[in-house]
Amino acid sequence: MEQIESQLIKEHLPNHLAIIMDGNGRWAKSHGYERVFGHKKGTESVIETVENVGKLGIQYLTLYAFSTENWNRPKREIDTLMNLLISSLKKELKTLQKNSIKLIAIGCLEQLPKKALRQLSEVIEQTKQNENLTLALALSYGAREEIVRATKAIALKVKNNIISIEDIDQSTINNHLYTQNLPDVDLLIRTSGELRISNFLLWQSAYAEFYFTDVLWPDFRKEHLVKALLDYQKRERRFGKISEQLI
Ligand code: IPE
Numbered sequence: 001m002e003q004i005e006s007q008l009i010k011e012h013l014p015n016h017l018a019i020i021m022d023g024n025g026r027w028a029k030s031h032g033y034e035r036v037f038g039h040k041k042g043t044e045s046v047i048e049t050v051e052n053v054g055k056l057g058i059q060y061l062t063l064y065a066f067s068t069e070n071w072n073r074p075k076r077e078i079d080t081l082m083n084l085l086i087s088s089l090k091k092e093l094k095t096l097q098k099n100s101i102k103l104i105a106i107g108c109l110e111q112l113p114k115k116a117l118r119q120l121s122e123v124i125e126q127t128k129q130n131e132n133l134t135l136a137l138a139l140s141y142g143a144r145e146e147i148v149r150a151t152k153a154i155a156l157k158v159k160n161n162i163i164s165i166e167d168i169d170q171s172t173i174n175n176h177l178y179t180q181n182l183p184d185v186d187l188l189i190r191t192s193g194e195l196r197i198s199n200f201l202l203w204q205s206a207y208a209e210f211y212f213t214d215v216l217w218p219d220f221r222k223e224h225l226v227k228a229l230l231d232y233q234k235r236e237r238r239f240g241k242i243s244e245q246l247i
């Protein structure tokens with residue numbers, strides 16, 4: 001493990017890493033448990049990954065924890081997920097403080113149960129001065145909903161003569177997204193073997209590098225993270241240019 005970690009080039013880590021944490025249900029099933037146990041097990045991977053990412057010196061980490069589409073799951077599963085969110089926030093506040101991690105949340109947060117929203121707001125408030133890593137939890141998040149919301153907010157400003165149509169550019173859109181304070185995604189990891197984006201950070205991932213692994217989220221350990229980062233470091237990000245222009 002240490003040997004592969006030492007291959008990482010510190011100056012060439014992604015500034016913003018995003019992860020679609022998928023496969024909790026399948027992990028549980030394959031171990032003979034109910035789906036909800038997979039979510040519980042998955043929280044261990046969350047804590048471990050957050051700490052590892054912070055220690056590596058990455059600045060921004062966004063974790064897809066609950067999508068707008070996930071509201072269509074059975075109520076029992078949704079309740080378990082919300083209760084897990086509340087208990088993890090309570091339990092891990094000290095981990096966030098110890099590692100100087102600032103928590104923020106992106107998504108349609110008003111849809112969350114009041115108790116979850118209260119606990120979330122409390123941890124956000126208590127960690128707002130932390131400077132090591134910014135951890136964005138995507139909760140009740142959907143990129144299409146985010147874009148609709150931004151469009152409405154911009155349209156309202158045009159209507160009220162706060163901005164003119166000619167003023168609208170890419171930064172206007174960016175500044176009206178949930179992620180307005182986050183940089184573009186550099187590396188997007190999805191676990192569990194699914195090869196799709198599932199309505200996550202569509203705008204922000206326009207030039208992200210994608211990394212897919214068959215590892216199920218509850219099995220995701222530091223070695224898998226380092227492997228993804230090493231793979232990222234081998235890529236040439238051309239942003240439309242040609243290789244010779246990059247030097
Ligand atoms: C990801 O695991 C967690 C959430 C979407 C909340 P899943 O629950 O989607 O697990 P699979 O994909 O069914 O295995």
Ligand code: IPE
Nearest residue numbers: 020021022064065066067198
């Ligand atoms: C995406 O996973 C959402 C999260 C990981 C929170 P899903 O399991 O909900 O996505 P689909 O349904 O397989 O696309």
Ligand code: MG
Nearest residue numbers: 022023024025
């Ligand atoms: Mg899934």
